[in-house]
Structures are given as structure tokens and as C-alpha cells.
Amino acid sequence: MTEPVRCLHIEHKASLKARVFDTLSGVVPQNAPVQSLIQVHSWEQAREWLALSMPWASQSATGATLQGAACEPLLLVCADPLSDATALDVITHLSSLLGQDTTTMTMGQGAVAVLVVSETLTTQREEQLLRSGAFDCLSPQQLHRLRPSAARALALCHAQQRALLADQDRAVTGQRLAELTEHLQASIEQERAAIAREIHDDIGGALAAVKFDLAWVSRHSTDPAMLAHASAASEMVQHALGASQRIMMNLRPAILDQGLVASVQWLAAGFERRTGVRATVRASSDTIDTPRDVAMVAYRTAQEAMTNISKYAHCTQVRIELTDTEGVLTLEISDNGCGMASADLHKPKAFGIKGLTERARTVGGWLDVGSQPGRGTAITLSVPLSRRAAPEAST
Ligand SMILES: Nc1ncnc2c1ncn2[C@@H]1O[C@H](COP(=O)(O)OP(=O)(O)OP(=O)(O)O)[C@@H](O)[C@H]1O
Numbered sequence: 070m071t072e073p074v075r076c077l078h079i080e081h082k083a084s085l086k087a088r089v090f091d092t093l094s095g096v097v098p099q100n101a102p103v104q105s106l107i108q109v110h111s112w113e114q115a116r117e118w119l120a121l122s123m124p125w126a127s128q129s130a131t132g133a134t135l136q137g138a139a140c141e142p143l144l145l146v147c148a149d150p151l152s153d154a155t156a157l158d159v160i161t162h163l164s165s166l167l168g169q170d171t172t173t174m175t176m177g178q179g180a181v182a183v184l185v186v187s188e189t190l191t192t193q194r195e196e197q198l199l200r201s202g203a204f205d206c207l208s209p210q211q212l213h214r215l216r217p218s219a220a221r222a223l224a225l226c227h228a229q230q231r232a233l234l235a236d237q238d239r240a241v242t243g244q245r246l247a248e249l250t251e252h253l254q255a256s257i258e259q260e261r262a263a264i265a266r267e268i269h270d271d272i273g274g275a276l277a278a279v280k281f282d283l284a285w286v287s288r289h290s291t292d293p294a295m296l297a298h299a300s301a302a303s304e305m306v307q308h309a310l311g312a313s314q315r316i317m318m319n320l321r322p323a324i325l326d327q328g329l330v331a332s333v334q335w336l337a338a339g340f341e342r343r344t345g346v347r348a349t350v351r352a353s354s355d356t357i358d359t360p361r362d363v364a365m366v367a368y369r370t371a372q373e374a375m376t377n378i379s380k381y382a383h384c385t386q387v388r389i390e391l392t393d394t395e396g397v398l399t400l401e402i403s404d405n406g407c408g409m410a411s412a413d414l415h416k417p418k419a420f421g422i423k424g425l426t427e428r429a430r431t432v433g434g435w436l437d438v439g440s441q442p443g444r445g446t447a448i449t450l451s452v453p454l455s456r457r458a459a460p461e462a463s464t
Pocket residue numbers: 377378380381382404406407408409413414416418419420421422423446
């Protein structure tokens with residue numbers, strides 16, 4: 070055994086002290102520090118040692134200090150009864166220190182394993198101790214089992230700790246990813262808004278000026294060729310103005326200023342115009358108040374869902390439902406098209422739906438995708454609104 074371990078033996082009877090201690094010295098690693106194997110004669114002494122040596126047993130320990138590799142497993146070998154307590158008292162005390170409230174480590178399974186060595190062990194007492202969290206109970210005649218039992222207990226402790234650390238690592242990584250996604254989404258929207266402003270001020274301004282100049286030329290010229298060229302140029306400018314407005318609208322949907330319902334209706338109307346597929350919008354009321362970031366997430370969800378429908382669904386009907394009942398905003402976009410297989414969601418180069426899922430999380434919501442091949446697809450965004458403070462418009 071090479072992994073770090075602490076071993077505490079509580080025994081007041083001289084006859085058992087040396088025998089148990091000798092056996093335990095084979096359990097701790099050979100090069101372990103001296104304080105890895107400690108023998109005390111009372112529960113009071115044991116508590117003092119615990120408070121000094123094990124971070125989770127100190128009064129000032131917080132949940133945070135209990136997490137992680139700092140808590141090396143403790144093998145506690147305890148006589149029953151002790152001079153000042155019983156093994157059950159010891160287990161109960163340790164359970165309260167390592168309770169679910171502070172850590173997921175549990176008696177006999179995580180940071181602490183308790184082995185009881187008792188001269189007065191009865192079947193009933195053994196059952197009681199095991200039920201309370203003892204890892205094993207031995208009589209002095211069974212001391213040959215102490216070493217293998219201790220090794221098993223420690224192996225289990227180490228495995229539990231590794232699993233716990235892996236869980237903590239995963240949770241931290243997940244949290245970092247969520248924060249990064251939120252930051253990226255916010256940056257993307259800010260960047261889009263900045264580009265939209267540039268297009269509006271620079272390109273839009275220049276095109277409007279050209280349009281006025283062309284109108285001036287048309288008014289002041291009688292040359293038919295000149296008038297024809299001015300008219301054609303004017304048409305091109307008008308086309309470019311329309312295109313720049315469309316681009317601006319995609320980059321920073323100004324329609325959101327008119328509310329989520331109006332925005333979704335506008336998206337549906339554009340979809341119908343482009344695809345010829347009927348898209349109906351049903352909303353629980355004419356206006357649904359949401360914080361700006363939630364409205365943006367809902368808008369982008371509807372936008373991507375409709376883009377997907379026009380690319381893949383081959384449908385004849387699209388339905389969009391928008392409700393804010395019971396403090397939850399729900400947006401469902403469904404089609405009656407070819408549907409998809411669940412594997413489609415995991416295509417390596419498909420980021421639309423994955424992005425929507427992440428977007429939903431950034432506002433405390435979630436995304437459901439329901440689909441079966443041949444039976445259409447429904448994308449549902451749900452965002453609880455009740456406990457959110459409405460933030461300022463950011464874009
Ligand atoms: N409404 C739909 N009907 C049928 N299939 C769909 C529908 N929406 C999505 N899919 C399938 O799910 C896949 C994943 O969609 P997703 O939006 O995540 O990626 P994508 O559209 O392929 O690529 P990206 O959005 O990154 O440009 C699509 O490739 C398509 O096969």
C-alpha cells in the first residue's frame with residue numbers, strides 16, 4: 070500500500086495494545102511519517118488528536134476544507150467499550166462530523182473506516198455497530214483478520230475519495246465551461262451589436278447620401294441616358310440599403326425592442342415569405358415581458374429552429390407557441406416534417422442545437438428536443454422568470 074493513510078488505535082487494555090498496534094504497523098506504508106500510526110488510550114485523547122490532525126474534525130473546518138485530497142483516509146481501530154465511551158459513541162460522533170451536510174464522504178465508505186476490536190462482542194452488538202457504520206468488528210481471537218480487513222477498508226476509502234475528487238473536478242470543469250459559454254455568448258451579442266452600429270452609421274449613412282445625390286442628378290438632368298443610369302444606380306442603392314438593414318436586423322434584432330411576441334411574429338413572417346411554408350404564432354398574450362437577455366435567447370432559439378426547419382424539415386406547417394404561464398417562459402417551435410434521429414444531435418460539425426442548449430443555460434433555462442423520424446420536430450425552450458431580476462438591455 071503506497072497511498073497516504075492515517076491510522077488511529079484507541080485501546081485502554083494493555084493486553085490488546087501491543088498486538089493490535091503490531092498488526093496495524095503492517096497496514097501503513099513503510100516510508101509513512103511516524104504520525105501516520107497513533108495509539109491513544111481514551112476517546113478523549115482520540116478527540117484531541119482528531120481535532121489537531123484531521124481537518125474535518127476541527128471545530129473551524131468548513132465544507133470546503135473537507136473536500137479534496139487534503140483529507141487522507143483515516144483507519145480508526147477502536148476497542149468496545151473504551152474507558153470513557155463506547156465504539157457506538159465514537160461512530161456516532163464521526164458520523165455527525167462527516168454528515169451529508171458537510172461532505173459526501175461516509176463512514177466506512179469514504180474518509181473514515183472504523184474497525185472495532187472487542188473482547189465482549191456479541192452478535193447483537195456486532196449487528197448494531199455494523200448498522201451504524203462500522204466497517205468490521207473483530208474479537209481478540211479474530212485478530213488475524215485485522216490486517217486484511219484494514220487493507221480492504223482503506224482500499225475502499227481511497228476508491229471513494231478518487232471518485233469524489235473526479236466528481237469535484239467534473240463539477241468545477243462544468244461550472245467553468247458554463248461561465249465561459251455565458252461570457253462568449255454575451256461577447257458575441259455585444260460584438261454583433263457593435264458591427265450593426267458600424268453598418269448603420271458608416272454604410273447606411275453613405276448609401277443614403279448616394280441615394281440623395283442620385284435623386285439630385287435625376288432632378289437636374291434631361292439627358293435620357295443619364296436619367297436611365299441614375300435610376301438604375303438608385304435601384305441598386307435601394308437594394309443595398311435593404312440588404313444592410315437585413316444584415317443589421319440579424320446582427321442586432323432591433324425588433325426585440327417591440328417585445329418578444331412581435332419579434333417572433335416578425336421571424337415567422339420572414340420565414341413564410343422566404344420558404345412559402347405556413348408559420349403560425351400563438352402567444353398567451355399580446356405582450357410577454359421578459360428580461361432583455363431572456364428575450365435574446367428566445368429570439369435566437371426561434372431563429373435557429375426556423376433556419377433548421379428550412380434546411381432539413383421538408384415540412385408543410387410550422388407552429389410557434391409562446392407562453393409565460395406559472396412564471397415560466399416557454400417557446401415551442403414545431404414542424405410536421407421529416408423529423409430526425411437522436412444521432413443527428415451529436416453530428417460532429419453541428420453546433421446550432423448544442424449552442425441553443427448552452428444559451429438556455431446562461432439564463433437559467435433548458436432546451437428540449439422532441440423528434441421522431443417521419444413525425445416532425447419540436448424544439449422547446451423553457452426559462453423560469455419568477456426569480457430573475459430584469460437586467461438592463463445590453464445590446
Ligand atoms: N427541424 C428539423 N427537422 C429535421 N432535422 C433537423 C431539424 N433540426 C435539426 N435537424 C437535424 O439535426 C442536426 C443538428 O442540427 P444543428 O442545428 O445542431 O446543426 P446544423 O444545422 O447541421 O449545423 P449548424 O446549425 O451548426 O449550422 C441537423 O444537421 C439535422 O440533421
